Amino acid sequence: MNFALTTEWLQRLVVEVASRGHGYGATDLGHREPVQVEFGSINPTGPMHIGHGRGVVLGDSISRVLEFTSHQVQREYYVNDQNTQARRFGASVWARMHGEEPPEGGYAGAYVTELAEMAKADLGDVDSLPRDEAEAKVREYAIAVMVYRIRASVARLNVRYDEWFPESRLWQDGLPQLAINRLRDAGFLKERDGALWFGPALEEEDGLGEQVRSEKDDRVVIRSNGEPTYFASDLGYLLSRFERRGFNRVIEVWAADHHGYVARLKSAAAALGINADQLVIIIHQMVNLKEGKMSKRAGRFVELDELVDKVGSDAVRYFYLLRSPDTTIEFDLELALTQSSENPVYYAQYAHARLSNVEATANERHPKLPEPANVSLLIHPWELDVARQLAYWPEVVEDATRLLEPHRIPYYVHDLATAVHRFYHAGNETGEHRVVVDDPELTRARLELCRAARHTLKTALDLIGVTAPDRM
RNA sequence: GCCCCGCUAGCUCAGUGGAUAGAGCAUCUGCCUUCUAAGCAGAGGGUCGGGGGUUCGAAUCCCUCGCGGGGCACCA
Numbered sequence: 001m002n003f004a005l006t007t008e009w010l011q012r013l014v015v016e017v018a019s020r021g022h023g024y025g026a027t028d029l030g031h032r033e034p035v036q037v038e039f040g041s042i043n044p045t046g047p048m049h050i051g052h053g054r055g056v057v058l059g060d061s062i063s064r065v066l067e068f069t070s071h072q073v074q075r076e077y078y079v080n081d082q083n084t085q086a087r088r089f090g091a092s093v094w095a096r097m098h099g100e101e102p103p104e105g106g107y108a109g110a111y112v113t114e115l116a117e118m119a120k121a122d123l124g125d126v127d128s129l130p131r132d133e134a135e136a137k138v139r140e141y142a143i144a145v146m147v148y149r150i151r152a153s154v155a156r157l158n159v160r161y162d163e164w165f166p167e168s169r170l171w172q173d174g175l176p177q178l179a180i181n182r183l184r185d186a187g188f189l190k191e192r193d194g195a196l197w198f199g200p201a202l203e204e205e206d207g208l209g210e211q212v213r214s215e216k217d218d219r220v221v222i223r224s225n226g227e228p229t230y231f232a233s234d235l236g237y238l239l240s241r242f243e244r245r246g247f248n249r250v251i252e253v254w255a256a257d258h259h260g261y262v263a264r265l266k267s268a269a270a271a272l273g274i275n276a277d278q279l280v281i282i283i284h285q286m287v288n289l290k291e292g293k294m295s296k297r298a299g300r301f302v303e304l305d306e307l308v309d310k311v312g313s314d315a316v317r318y319f320y321l322l323r324s325p326d327t328t329i330e331f332d333l334e335l336a337l338t339q340s341s342e343n344p345v346y347y348a349q350y351a352h353a354r355l356s357n358v359e360a361t362a363n364e365r366h367p368k369l370p371e372p373a374n375v376s377l378l379i380h381p382w383e384l385d386v387a388r389q390l391a392y393w394p395e396v397v398e399d400a401t402r403l404l405e406p407h408r409i410p411y412y413v414h415d416l417a418t419a420v421h422r423f424y425h426a427g428n429e430t431g432e433h434r435v436v437v438d439d440p441e442l443t444r445a446r447l448e449l450c451r452a453a454r455h456t457l458k459t460a461l462d463l464i465g466v467t468a469p470d471r472m
Numbered sequence: 473g474c475c476c477c478g479c480u481a482g483c484u485c486a487g488u489g490g491a492u493a494g495a496g497c498a499u500c501u502g503c504c505u506u507c508u509a510a511g512c513a514g515a516g517g518g519u520c521g522g523g524g525g526u527u528c529g530a531a532u533c534c535c536u537c538g539c540g541g542g543g544c545a546c547c548a
Contacts, residue, residue, distance in 0.1 A: 042548095085548060194546090195546055229548090322486090327477085327485075344496060365507090424507080429506095
């Protein structure tokens with residue numbers, strides 16, 4: 001695409017964008033494709049920290065972009081409510097309720113003790129039950145509280161979910177069992193050392209299958225003690241989504257520490273008869289603290305809530321989305337706090353607020369303006385530059401959709417805001433270049449440009465979940 | 473050992489074959505009696521980690537080496 005954008009073409013674009021409003025840039029790219037975006041699904045055994053925030057913001061923005069381009073999106077959080085970690089968590093709370101130390105590999109944070117106190121108050125007679133049942137009740141209770149808190153944390157970041165899907169529902173519906181039977185019939189499972197293993201299958205086509213395949217690539221589905229692994233649940237989860245719920249595509253957002261599982265899950269999907277290309281796994285790199293690795297056990301992590309408290313949702317979202325998922329973030333909390341007032345998000349929001357203010361001023365000064373706008377009066381370079389930026393927007397949306405890369409949007413927002421600030425500033429230099437002037441026709445033409453730019457700014461900010469204030 | 477990500481201005485990062493490689497921050501110089509200065513204009517700052525290759529053309533594609541981060545469980 002390399003064509004000169006003529007003045008006349010740009011002027012017509014301004015009219016079109018101003019009239020389409022917030023729909024400008026939306027396309028039918030998705031053709032109503034049913035897509036699930038699953039993101040942020042951490043074990044509900046502790047609070048979200050700033051690393052989780054990155055995945056949550058990324059998944060939410062991908063969902064927003066897909067919705068904007070006519071995909072039928074369902075946003076899901078997969079709640080691990082009965083895996084090993086959940087059991088350890090429940091056992092830890094149970095231990096604290098009885099004045100004991102958490103078991104080996106358990107959870108030791110202060111919030112565990114707090115949960116134990118809450119459980120004692122809310123589950124009064126739990127100790128009259130047999131130990132197994134009591135612990136299960138405590139686990140259920142503790143998980144429910146953590147999920148509640150996670151919901152609150154992500155809501156503060158302007159993140160929405162449609163479904164909180166519990167792992168236990170898969171087993172109730174018999175899906176992992178169904179998947180295991182299917183894989184067994186197809187010859188993908190084998191028993192060894194008393195456990196049931198899944199062997200790789202994807203390599204068959206490349207002619208290297210026999211060389212690549214080895215026992216160490218196998219993955220346990222059912223442990224030798226008869227307990228299923230998370231992998232067994234994931235097999236059922238694939239059937240749940242691709243077959244029971246009929247999603248054409250499933251997009252998962254994972255942190256880089258899980259990347260090794262990508263090939264395994266894809267080969268499992270293929271073995272189940274699902275087209276592995278329809279399972280899209282987006283890996284984002286880690287968020288590390290400048291002081292060192294985050295670690296729950298060492299008590300060295302920053303809670304997401306704390307960051308949102310101090311910096312605000314808009315700044316947090318913009319900060320995360322300004323980076324490609326492939327970049328590791330070294331997080332400096334102190335710097336984030338001191339620089340919060342000069343966060344680049346305000347540059348964009350300020351442009352929006354200025355436009356809103358100008359439009360309000362125009363309405364006061366000129367209660368009646370001519371219709372329609374005579375956009376041939378938009379001739380200055382700073383005016384046409386705004387229009388030129390507007391012309392780029394649909395392509396940005398398309399790239400962000402096709403590549404599932406929302407980070408392209410804040411960069412566009414910045415460029416559009418720059419054009420807007422220059423346009424506005426021209427009126428500071430010389431009064432006659434203001435939007436609101438004595439001539440109603442000229443005012444009306446420039447107002448048209450303001451509306452087009454403001455709508456597009458608002459649309460773009462919406463897609464990254466950042467608010468567009470009318471006043472700052 | 474194997475797998476994934478990164479290496480671009482002093483710092484943090486954009487840029488998936490096409491013009492003289494860009495932005496923010498930092499540094500320096502100007503601009504508020506005005507529709508909002510959380511803004512605008514300008515300056516300095518680059519062997520795009522090294523080396524090969526493909527191409528009319530490479531930060532971008534291929535190979536290789538180096539450095540940094542992450543991962544290779546009957547945890548998830």
